[in-house]
Structure formats: C-alpha cells, structure tokens
Amino acid sequence: MQAVQLHAIKQSVYCQIVTLVLRLKNVDFQLIETNVFACEEIKASHAVLHPFKKIPVLTHGDFTLYETVAITRYIDESFAGRVLQPTTAAQRAKMTQIISLMDSYAYQPMVWGIYVECSVRPARGEQPTPEVVTAAIEAASVCLNVLAELLAEQSYFCSEQLTLADCHVQPMLECLGKCLQGKALLRNHPNLQQWLLRMQQQVALAR
Ligand SMILES: N[C@@H](CCC(=O)N[C@@H](CS)C(=O)NCC(=O)O)C(=O)O
Incomplete structure (x- = not known):
C-alpha cells in the first residue's frame, strides 16, 4: 500500500477530524508534525503543499490533498473498512x-x-x-x-x-x-x- 502521511498537529480540530476518520477506517498513517502556528518559516515552507498555508494536508503516495471535507471523503472512498457515508x-x-x-x-x-x-x-x-x-x-x-x-x-x-x-x-x-x-x-x-x-x-x- 502507498504511504499515507498527515501533515498536521494533534491540537488542531481539523487535524483531529481527519485522524478520527483514519482511525475509524483502520488506515495506517504517519503524522508529519507541521505546526503552522509556530513560526513564519514553517508556514512559508508549508505553502508547497497548501497554498493557504493551513493544516491538515494528506498525502497518499504522490497524491496530495487539502481541505478537510475533501480529505475525509477521499479516505472513506479509497480504503476498505466501515463505510462512513450514507447511501441515500x-x-x-x-x-x-x-x-x-x-x-x-x-x-x-x-x-x-x-x-x-x-x-x-x-x-x-x-x-x-x-x-x-x-x-x-x-x-x-x-x-x-x-x-x-x-x-x-x-x-x-x-x-x-x-x-x-x-x-x-x-x-x-x-x-x-x-x-x-x-x-x-x-x-x-x-x-x-x-x-x-x-x-x-x-x-x-x-x-
Ligand atoms: N478549510 C480548512 C480549514 C483548516 C484550518 O482552519 N486549519 C487551521 C488549524 S485548525 C490552520 O491551519 N490554521 C492556520 C492559520 O490560519 O494560519 C479545512 O477544512 O481543512
């Protein structure tokens, strides 16, 4: 399986949303600590992944995605395990x-x-x-x-x-x-x- 990496910090609620979905889907992932609140250098370098310099960002192999709602839907639809979206x-x-x-x-x-x-x-x-x-x-x-x-x-x-x-x-x-x-x-x-x-x-x- 291609590696899943979450660029995030544990304290951020948006990062917690994605982490919760990854856990419920039982997806192994690596947390890449990206504290955009810490300093301008981290924020500036994060712009490569997120033009608005926010967290979370998910990478899956060479696929990169930002915006929590897009990330959680991608996880639900890309990985096996419990289904987290209704059908109707x-x-x-x-x-x-x-x-x-x-x-x-x-x-x-x-x-x-x-x-x-x-x-x-x-x-x-x-x-x-x-x-x-x-x-x-x-x-x-x-x-x-x-x-x-x-x-x-x-x-x-x-x-x-x-x-x-x-x-x-x-x-x-x-x-x-x-x-x-x-x-x-x-x-x-x-x-x-x-x-x-x-x-x-x-x-x-x-x-
Ligand atoms: N619309 C974004 C919002 C993400 C967001 O607001 N993240 C916060 C952390 S909870 C952030 O990165 N803030 C940094 C900043 O505003 O400079 C999403 O859905 O992912």
Whole structure:
C-alpha cells in the first residue's frame, strides 16, 4: 500500500477530524508534525503543499490533498473498512449540510471565540476579550440548538449510522467542552452529551 502521511498537529480540530476518520477506517498513517502556528518559516515552507498555508494536508503516495471535507471523503472512498457515508441522496445531503454548518458557523465561535479565549489565553496569562466571548457564546448557542434538533433522538447525526458528519462535529464539541463556558452550553443539550459519550466509545474502539 502507498504511504499515507498527515501533515498536521494533534491540537488542531481539523487535524483531529481527519485522524478520527483514519482511525475509524483502520488506515495506517504517519503524522508529519507541521505546526503552522509556530513560526513564519514553517508556514512559508508549508505553502508547497497548501497554498493557504493551513493544516491538515494528506498525502497518499504522490497524491496530495487539502481541505478537510475533501480529505475525509477521499479516505472513506479509497480504503476498505466501515463505510462512513450514507447511501441515500437525502442522508448524504444531510451529512454535507452538517459538515458545512460546522465549518461556516460553529468552528470560529466554539474553538476560537470560546475555547481559545476562555482557556488557552488565560493559561498564557492573557485576559479574554469579553465582547468576543459574549458574541461567541451567542453564536455557539445557536449552533448547539440546531445540532440538538438535527440529532434529536437518533444515535448519530444521519440516523443510526456513524458518518463523516459525526466525525466533523465531534472534535469541535470536545474542544468546546474543555472549558467551563463550553461545558455550561453543552449541559443544555442532554442528547448532544449522550452522543459525545457514544462517540468516545467509538473512538476508544478504533484505537
Ligand atoms: N478549510 C480548512 C480549514 C483548516 C484550518 O482552519 N486549519 C487551521 C488549524 S485548525 C490552520 O491551519 N490554521 C492556520 C492559520 O490560519 O494560519 C479545512 O477544512 O481543512
């Protein structure tokens, strides 16, 4: 088999999404630590693989791919193992909708507006910016209401099958739940908390 390499860092939620999919598919891969946040030199040299200098980037033999949604679909379709995409048009569209809403409306407030502001910055001795946190809490609450409604009483976001949508949501909600403000928001949604536990079990089985 051609080598699979993931240019990433463990702390990045987008990298965690790809890592989760690789694990669930049981694909062997090598992590190439690429901390684009560390310095301009690393960022500049990473532009060879990613013109926007972001992580993750996947390489499979001489095939190179960036953008998490493209990477996860490629992994699901290129490797054997459990299938992570539904078969019906309606369920596939739902999966894409959830992935897209996480990218468009959830990532920024949950990760940067709440987790980074309320947990990472204070750990560095910096003060969170109250207006940023307030706006992020409002935006994240809307996302959580929508997610709770989409999940309803199902086991996973596209009914009973774990899909790429679940893999896209999980690292962002885990990240949110690492700080008190995020935990408080999640407590309003018992079905999302149950789903997080279900996902943790799946992740543990995939290791
Ligand atoms: N649209 C990209 C987003 C990836 C992304 O935002 N990655 C972050 C890390 S979580 C990054 O590389 N940030 C570096 C920067 O913005 O300079 C994807 O889906 O892969």
